[in-house]
Amino acid sequence: MSDTLFDLNAQIVIPGDLLPDHIQDNDSELVLGPGISTDTSSNTLIPVNPGYLRVQQKSKKKKIIFVDSPSKNYTPNLNDLVIGVVLGTIGESYKVSLSNFKPYCLLSFYSIENASRKNRLNFKVGDLVYARVSKANVHIDVELECLNEVTNKSDGFGLLDNGYVFDTSLNYARHLFFNSDNSILTNLSNRCRFDIAIGINGKIWIKTDDLITTLAASIYIQKAQTVPEEQLNSLLFKTFKNYDL
């Protein structure tokens, strides 16, 4: 059992495994996250996806349990921060694609800061937007917003201008997003200045001062998902050296 999000010593489960007894104690309320479901026949909890079993003790009486699984296919969830590609317009919304071959999401013309009927931001086809999933019901179209739900300000959401976007695995994107002190981005920040937007849908947008550095930084981030932590520095050095940087 792990109390932290990114514990490599956590147990790995596959669908149908028996969960440890101490997870299902009656003392605390359990909140089921992705990858955990109830088996109606035996009235017990079972993992339904393979991956690391994560347990977070939120308070004395509340426990969150989920399976951190490797996946390439993104399913939108409420409040996910995502990077989408504008495909066109339909009615008073933009059609935005979060991943290939999946139904498009809707981004209303008016869910952008200061947008009104007379004053609205025009996105072109192919533009990248950083947005928050505001409605995610499996039976209806997913809706996005480029607004902070508390302040109603853009707060970094909106058009991602210039830069370069690339795809990574979903678990890697989650790791970079939630683990703020990860050494991958810390090492890169020692080498160059950059703006980065990480989408939970496995898309990462990066922008630096010049194109060559942007390319080198993007390749370093992509390669860093297949090397252990102790080799990160040498990977960064080699990648930038390949671009004469």
Next chain:
Amino acid sequence: MPTLDLEDLSIPDIHNLPPDALPALSSSLFDGLKFDTSIISHCDGSSSLTISDNLKLICSINGPIESSLKLELPDKLALDISVNSSLSTTNNSNNQLIENNLRKLLIRKINLSMYPKQLLVINFQFLVSPSENSLFQKNSPPNTPSSSSSSSYLLELMACINAAYLALLDANISLTSSFNSVIINNNSSNHLICYDHNHLHTINNSTTDHDIIILYSESLGRFSQSTLFNILFNFGYKKSLLLNFHFASLYKSIIKQKFIYTDNK
């Protein structure tokens, strides 16, 4: 017949074995079985399965994706399964039979209600299959079915079930439990059995407290009822349990590789 088919099953009683002995036993039993996952980068999930040099199969999964209106189901996931032979001359009715049996199995094991109105495309491509090998055997008379064609059908179905399970894990599709299929050869008959493993404690290699259910069984040849029951509840059960451990331990090592970047704090 490939290594998986154990003519002389001398598997010890699994429940009395020490936990450390299980992985070694399962890897020695399934030495001829090789598999790999994530072999096709542009698919959501893929797997390859090789049984000695007799059978090679690739399975690819795309989905859940947007479904066409024709296939769409309002409250659950639709499955589009296709099995392709390596040679176009091979009998397509065999593939159709495999597709139908696979559909029957997979709709019971996938949590279909998790993905309403969506589609899961599952493709199987045989690179080497025993039924096609037999077409080119010199001694077999032309235009007559090979003597081993029926048993090769069981072998192909078994490979498809196991490859589908691995590809579904790779695609991260929600499953109700683990499953696999094994073939048991008797003197005069061949038996394919697909087992469902639920509440199995693979975390510490312990085999206590688990439910095992027979999902599907198909037998060819002459056999008695007692032989069939012995195979279903003894030999097949033990072999399937070991195969499940084999898959679980190898897939867990794959997951560790996919999370290699994770900080060990």
